[in-house]
Amino acid sequence: MASVQTGLSRKLLTRVLSVYFFLTFIVTIGQIFTEYLSTKSHIESELQTLKNTFSTSLTRAIWEVNLPQAQSIAEGLMELPIVTGVQIRDENGDYIADLGVTIAQIRAPITSGELEDHDGGLFSYSFPLVFEFSNRASTVGDVTLYSNFDIIFGRIEVGIFFLVGNAIVKTAFLVFLFMTAFRRMLSDPLMEVTQKMSAFNPDNPEKSKIYLHLEEENELRLLQYSYNQVIDDLIVSQQQLRNTQSELQRVNKKLDDQNLLLEQEVAKKTASLSQIMLDLERQKDELIANQRELRQENENRQYIENVLREKNSELAQSMENLKLAQDQLLESERMASLGGLVAGIAHDVNTPLGVGVTAASFLNERLVEIRKDYDNKSLTNNTMASFLDEAEQTTSLLLTNLHRASDLITSFKQVAVDQTSEAERVFNLNNYLREILQSLGPTFKHTKHEVSISCPEDLFICSAPGIIAQIITNMIMNSIIHGFENKSDGHIVIEVKRDKEDVLLNYQDDGAGMTADQLSQLFDAFFTTKRGEGGSGLGTHIMYNLVTQALDGNIEAFSEPGKGLRYEIRFPART
Template sequence: MKITSISRKLLSKVLSVYFILTFSVTGIQIIAEYFNTKSHINSELLTLQKTISGSLTRAVWELNTQQAIDISEGLIAIPMIKGITVTDEANKVITQLGEVLTLSSTAQESYSEHQSISSISEGLFGHSFPLIFEFSGRTTTVGTVTLLSSNDVIFGRIEVGIYFLIGNAIVKTAFLIFLFSLAFTKLLTEPLQELTDQMKQLDLHDPEASKFHSMNNERNELNVLEDAYNNLIDELVAFKDKLALSQRETNLANDKLDEQNLLLEQEVARKTSTLSRTLLRMEVQQKDMLAQQHQLKAENNRRRKTETTLITTNKDLKISIIELSRAQDRLLEAEKMASLGLLSAEVSHEINTPIGISITSASYLSDIIHKFQQDINSQKLSKRTIDSFIDNAGQCVELLSNNLQRAAELITSFKQVAVDQTNDKVRLINVAKYLDEIIHSIHPKLKKTNHSIKVHCDPHIEIYTHPGAIAQIIINLIINSISHGFPNINRGEMTIDIAVEQQRLVILYRDNGVGVNEQQLERIFEPFYTTQANNGGTGLGTHIIKNLVIDTLNGSIDVYSAEGKGLRYRITFPDMRYS
């Protein structure tokens, strides 16, 4: 039989664990170096974005294709840049140099400020960012730029470090193999071989002469084994003496054993008779147990049928819950669109007045022009006629300009708010100006009342967020105050305070209406709960507000009220640039 060396086996296991650990640590270091280098390259690409964004934006805005190409050629000359693509606002390629990373049209349109892109199969990565041109306080996206680098650049930068890590691991492993081999040979293999040679010299006729002699002065596991072996020899000698004595005692015991066997045979006969009677009783008990088993089986079948029925009922209940959830979502969407439709009708009615005045002014202007033309043809012109014509025409033009401007402002405000409510796109807004647009869009509804809205907001606050969600929240808060907070109040007051705290926008809304009691306050965000059910209330207004704040804006909302002291809301949500 082939002998397996314990020291070699132990050495191979220790070195295997060390090799796996070294390989894993080296691999982790290489991977960490790869991602660290890739992060540095991404940072350099972002720095290049800030450097070239202004000049490329100006070139694309002015349709200076040659300048955009020159800038791109300068960038592609940088070793880190493996590809650059410049497109206009219609995603038409202006220039495309080096490597190209194919992106879907949806992916190209889904960035906000910039978008990291990568392709494992092509070994490319980089950033795609928009070219935004600012003109007269408004921003316009005129195109996009895609800067690409590759894994070859990363490997080129970390190649020397990889060689150093691998070489270091190889040297340490070779040295450890040599050190462990020498240690195992001196401390384990040679002492075990000497111990084995002494054990082979064991003489069973004279065990005392086969005792081990200490191989060294140290106390270790091998010395413990020597002592155990010597103790075994001593016990073996003592056992031989006891064996001779027990042999004599055995002969005497055999005689007594014969007597005991006879008594035992008599006892077995008696026990056999008793056992027969016991087996008979057990057969009767077994029949009773079989009857009980049949009853249990019938009960199990009944319970199994009941369980099947319960499972089927549970599935039906789950389907019903899913259908109810879908119906609730449809009701929420219908409530949103109904609010927008009501706002559209009121804005349309409000626009009729300036449009009607404009039509009347245009008609009157047409009449005086026609009369003026008749005076010219009949050569009845006088200075008084000309002055009268100029004065009347100027008044008509002024009326036309003022009323058309008023209609345009109403349409612009409503258009922006309506687009935001139907489009969930994130964009940069000036909070103060946007609140003015929202309040201007619902001016037709406020004009029918004597209520007022006060807004306190720093005009320089700008954030990236979902403007449609903010518009719907503010509109629902104002309409709720008008409909529920001021039933018997002639001049209600609504106040909106805006502030930025720790990169989060805080909206404090309050009115001086009738407020709600504690029971109503606890249920204020429940769907379909309303205090104005008899007056057409749906109970979805505050529920929609909470869903928009938590789900869309990733924020929080708290409400405070005391009966007769108005209602207060505190809404917070993060600026998308920091979330």
């Protein structure tokens, strides 16, 4: 067994004593420092007491300009054990006496008593010299008394030696006490346990038990009990092992007898197995024939799969072509809607532009006439006044029609740009709905149809305005074409409100309405009631896709014959 370099008890003792040494050192240093501060405070108090003893005589000597007496007082102060230096200055800051260990003073005259620490363990107490005469106080100078660390150490030297000696004696006693206790309570018992374990004899474990001489129950006593219990368990296990070996020998003998019987049985089974092998050979031939048939069937199935794969490819190509055609139809529907706007706006813009051209031409002719009268010096006040009235009316008419044309073009431009783009932006929904209605104005020009919009003026949303424009346009055009087909005074109500984080848009017309069968197919692609009259059947289908996909919302339609059609659209505002 390998020897231990450093025993557990020694390590434990070392750590305990290290902590004790550290704490003792810290406490001793603290006590010395406290003694130092106390002695320093006492010496500072003594220096302050000297002020009351010498200040009166020193003040009178300086007041009477008796400098030898002042110097004699300074020498007397130097004889005191606590004083290592004296500085006496007059009211101008000039030195009268500078004895012992001092430092140069560059400050103004002292006005009150103050303590101050200096380098090298030097500290001082300064106070002014005030002479009172006829109830008047005059400062005649100041005094600075110095003391240092050596004075303090001289007073606490015996105390320091006592503290250090006391700590050394206590430490030595505790070291001896700990070493003795550790050896008796830990080291010796552990050594005995180690020797017993090293001398363990597996053939006679009873002699390897441990019996420690301990005065009390502790962990080592528990270790002894546990180790001895392991020994007892080992003895029991060895006895059981011997019994098991005897039983194993008996079982092996019985197994030999069984093996002999088994060999006889195997010989009988071998004969039966040979017959079975012949039957298996016959079945194998049948399986080979079946495999050939299955292989032929697999080849036929692969041929059919290849044909189906080609048909699937053709079907996928057809689906792509169909989707492309559907996208083209959707784009055509959008462009057709935009084309209708262009035609209507162009007609409405021509009217104010024509009026503007006529007004500008009339104004130009009148200017030519006025210029002619002016050149011939035949221009009268009445002619000029009449021209100014006509010019004012003409320019007013011109500006009104140009503003009308500008508003139409601005509304159309915003709606047209939005319908050709799906870019998202934040916009005022109320203003934008009215721009859409203004761009659709030519559609209502020759009819009595009315559209009313109810929307909060401060409702801002983040969405693609072109999508909103296309949805509103499709709904209004469907109402005009289908709902108001035989009606000249239709009414459309668009009501918008904010519902928490969503926008709720209700669209209602008082047109012809729809049957339940027509309503169920309203959002299906290519469903239209104007099949033979140019209807594509994509308007409501486009609306449904725009609301559910582009706006991430939902749309529902409600209608009965003769009661008009109502759409309810809900989508997130995302502001």
